[in-house]
Amino acid sequence: MHSKLTYQNRLDSIRELKAIHTLQKHAINGTDGYWDMDDKGIIPPPGDWVFEPETNTPDGRFTGNYLCGKNYRKLLETHPVYINPMSSLAGGWMHSFFDIKRPLWDPKFDYSHLHENQKKYDLVSGIGGIQHFNVDMTIGFSLGFGGLLDKVNKYAEINKGKADDFYVAERDIVLGMQSIISRHAKAAYEMRAMEERTEIKESLLKMAKANEDIITGPPKTFYEAIQWTAWFMIFATMYDFSGAGGAIDEYLYPFYLADKKAGILTDEEAIFHMACLLVKDNQYYQVCGTKTDGSDMTNELSFFMIEAAHRIKIPTSICLRVHKNINPEIMKLSVKYLFEDKLGTPSYIGDESVNEGFVKNGYSMELARTRAKTGCHWCALPGTEYTLNDIVKINFLAVFDTALKDYIENLPQNPSTDGLYETFAKHLKIAVETIAEGIDFHIKYMKYVFPDLVLNLLCHGPIEKGGDISSGTVEYYNMCVDGAGIATVADSLGAVDTMVGKDKPFSWNELMNFLDTDFENAEKERLMLNSVDKYGSGGSKADEYAVRISKTFTKLVKEKPTPGGRNMMPGLFSWANTIPMGKAVGASPNGRKAYTPINHGANPHPGFSKADSPTGLANAVASVQPGYGNTAPLQLEFDPHFGIDEGGVDLVSSFISTFMAIGGTLLNINIVDKKKILAAHKDPKKYPNLIVRVTGFSAYFASLSKDFRQLVVDRIVDGL
Numbered sequence: 001m002h003s004k005l006t007y008q009n010r011l012d013s014i015r016e017l018k019a020i021h022t023l024q025k026h027a028i029n030g031t032d033g034y035w036d037m038d039d040k041g042i043i044p045p046p047g048d049w050v051f052e053p054e055t056n057t058p059d060g061r062f063t064g065n066y067l068c069g070k071n072y073r074k075l076l077e078t079h080p081v082y083i084n085p086m087s088s089l090a091g092g093w094m095h096s097f098f099d100i101k102r103p104l105w106d107p108k109f110d111y112s113h114l115h116e117n118q119k120k121y122d123l124v125s126g127i128g129g130i131q132h133f134n135v136d137m138t139i140g141f142s143l144g145f146g147g148l149l150d151k152v153n154k155y156a157e158i159n160k161g162k163a164d165d166f167y168v169a170e171r172d173i174v175l176g177m178q179s180i181i182s183r184h185a186k187a188a189y190e191m192r193a194m195e196e197r198t199e200i201k202e203s204l205l206k207m208a209k210a211n212e213d214i215i216t217g218p219p220k221t222f223y224e225a226i227q228w229t230a231w232f233m234i235f236a237t238m239y240d241f242s243g244a245g246g247a248i249d250e251y252l253y254p255f256y257l258a259d260k261k262a263g264i265l266t267d268e269e270a271i272f273h274m275a276c277l278l279v280k281d282n283q284y285y286q287v288c289g290t291k292t293d294g295s296d297m298t299n300e301l302s303f304f305m306i307e308a309a310h311r312i313k314i315p316t317s318i319c320l321r322v323h324k325n326i327n328p329e330i331m332k333l334s335v336k337y338l339f340e341d342k343l344g345t346p347s348y349i350g351d352e353s354v355n356e357g358f359v360k361n362g363y364s365m366e367l368a369r370t371r372a373k374t375g376c377h378w379c380a381l382p383g384t385e386y387t388l389n390d391i392v393k394i395n396f397l398a399v400f401d402t403a404l405k406d407y408i409e410n411l412p413q414n415p416s417t418d419g420l421y422e423t424f425a426k427h428l429k430i431a432v433e434t435i436a437e438g439i440d441f442h443i444k445y446m447k448y449v450f451p452d453l454v455l456n457l458l459c460h461g462p463i464e465k466g467g468d469i470s471s472g473t474v475e476y477y478n479m480c481v482d483g484a485g486i487a488t489v490a491d492s493l494g495a496v497d498t499m500v501g502k503d504k505p506f507s508w509n510e511l512m513n514f515l516d517t518d519f520e521n522a523e524k525e526r527l528m529l530n531s532v533d534k535y536g537s538g539g540s541k542a543d544e545y546a547v548r549i550s551k552t553f554t555k556l557v558k559e560k561p562t563p564g565g566r567n568m569m570p571g572l573f574s575w576a577n578t579i580p581m582g583k584a585v586g587a588s589p590n591g592r593k594a595y596t597p598i599n600h601g602a603n604p605h606p607g608f609s610k611a612d613s614p615t616g617l618a619n620a621v622a623s624v625q626p627g628y629g630n631t632a633p634l635q636l637e638f639d640p641h642f643g644i645d646e647g648g649v650d651l652v653s654s655f656i657s658t659f660m661a662i663g664g665t666l667l668n669i670n671i672v673d674k675k676k677i678l679a680a681h682k683d684p685k686k687y688p689n690l691i692v693r694v695t696g697f698s699a700y701f702a703s704l705s706k707d708f709r710q711l712v713v714d715r716i717v718d719g720l
Helices: 007-028 064-078 097-101 112-120 137-158 164-194 198-214 222-240 253-262 267-280 300-312 328-341 351-359 396-409 417-449 486-499 508-516 523-530 541-558 578-583 614-623 644-661 674-682 706-719
Strands: 244-247 284-288 317-322 347-350 393-395 476-484 567-572 634-638 666-671 691-693 698-700
Touching (some): 007 267, 007 300, 064 164, 064 222, 097 222, 164 198, 198 222, 253 300, 300 328, 317 644, 328 666, 347 351, 351 644, 393 396, 396 417, 396 476, 396 486, 396 508, 417 476, 417 541, 417 567, 476 541, 486 523, 486 541, 508 523, 541 567, 541 614, 614 644, 634 706, 666 691
Parallel strands (some): 244 284, 393 476, 634 666
Antiparallel strands (some): 347 666
16 A cells, blocks of 8 residues: 655655655766766767767768758667656756757867967957757647648648758657657656655656657647656757756746636646656746836746745756835745745846847847847847847957956056056957858858757747748847956056056066966065955956946947847856866966966956955846846845845845846846855765856756865855
8 A cells, every 4th residue: 555645755866866866867877977067957868879970971970951861760769768657747858969069169160360369369259159049839839740740741842942951850859759759758648657645646647648648739838838848858958958947937938827717727737747747857937027018027937936936956057037016026026036045046037138138239129038048148039030049149358368468568668557448449340350250151051950859849930930040030130248357457557557567566578477477476466466455346447347348348239239130139148158268378477377267257356355245246247237238147045044034135135136236137146155165076976966047047056176176165164
């Protein structure tokens, strides 16, 4: 006789299995098994399963529509079945098609004419960038997989002779999807026949029927829509690591209302299904925001998504969209769980500031309000906008390092920091122009290399026009360009302004000698440079330079589109590039040692002020916002012993709202005990379930490399 399993019992079991899978993934990934990015929902595959793709290049890779479609269909048709009976949802992914596809770019599409500047300025060009845009889930909900196949066949006939290989590939993609769903439906029936626990037996029957129904038909119920979403997210993630979840509380809401009216869904069931969805992969989901008329979009599912993350307690990437009329109860609930669970979830995005910035690109406010938070720091219009969000980056420090060497090699008679800054701006202009050329090159050739065959299906245009989304088949092309290292450069300029020149401690040539030798035998001088007031201290030269850098960068990005006419949108974000971008540059005038990390995102460097405070951080980051709809996030650390039960929820909620009101665009918050994070850094294996907000994503601390853990530790310890 089995005791009745509650939903929470089942979620606890799912979480425990995920922890086991995480340890197994560490072993599979190598000796160290580190993963310095989003925690992925990948399931360790059976040891005897291998996948051999068909290739079309001399070095054993494959490119283009035909083989991408054919190989992905083969992967789906041979992929092992995975059903955890404790979950309400079938499916899980075990092998990355993107990893099979690597190396990504095809060398026959040569961009060596850009290499010199790309290397000089340490540019992340975006060439070969994948999946960083948002789909329209309602297309899938209205058509289902069968309807998507019919749509592909319809437009293949309409456009016959124009894009035949594209339609063959898209057809293969959908047929592969239907195949794997069919095999899971069959497996669920078989598992049910052997199951003894009544509630699991019922769950498996429901799972089998739902999966059977959605092989061809569109989802009809909330549960089927959740299962459909789970499958599409699995397919997208397997194909190219897509994280395009979008505004989940909005697109699932009609199913919820219909099922509640019909009396076939309870709120507890809805929360359970949403929690099971979160386990499938660490997708980026948005809740709340505003409708096109500006009214609050918060609904029951907004609350349920926050509740689901609270109950499953794994790394998730949910973002709450904050505006002045937001339901205050969801703000309080999110902050309460932020401190109670210490999962770094949710993050918070400023609805008004992001929307108002997007409008400055020439769009309506109504259109701006339909954009959804879809990745680490970015938003996109569902199904109609191609962006390369969070892929294209300029290393401000590499640009500054080049400018400093240029300036000192050609030192004028009366050198000044203003003169150095003008040289920096000159080189930054070249970097932006190089990025713009790279974006056009990517858009010209990406369709021949790795078309986004999965996400194309839920976009408006690719199937109708017969071409990959990268090739001009959707309405909007707003290309994200991020700057990284703003604090490192601002602090360096502040140090030069204060310490270098006539009647100052160091000459320009002495400064260059310090940097060339990495401050060898000059520790005292390094500390003097490092002691200058930094960006974030308030009213310092470095603060002025940070604002100036942001304005210069924004002006250069916005003064003209790419040569091919694509709009570019500036932001300030480093993602996980803080370490590699630092490794690309030697010592800097702020006292930073050679090849050490740049600052995180738009944040000041750790130790930016003796009186570090959330307010100081918020004011600094708010002051450097580029202001065109792309974000410059604030990363904030709170001690878990903060008086959250004594008015702290209201205080932090007010802080979040105030930051957005003064122009802030995105806020990530960590709640971590200083002693615990230090102990976990020393021996991560003792803390396998410790979760931290790394940047735009949360992850298991033990999954990060030693260098990346150190970066997080420095930021957290200094911020508490």
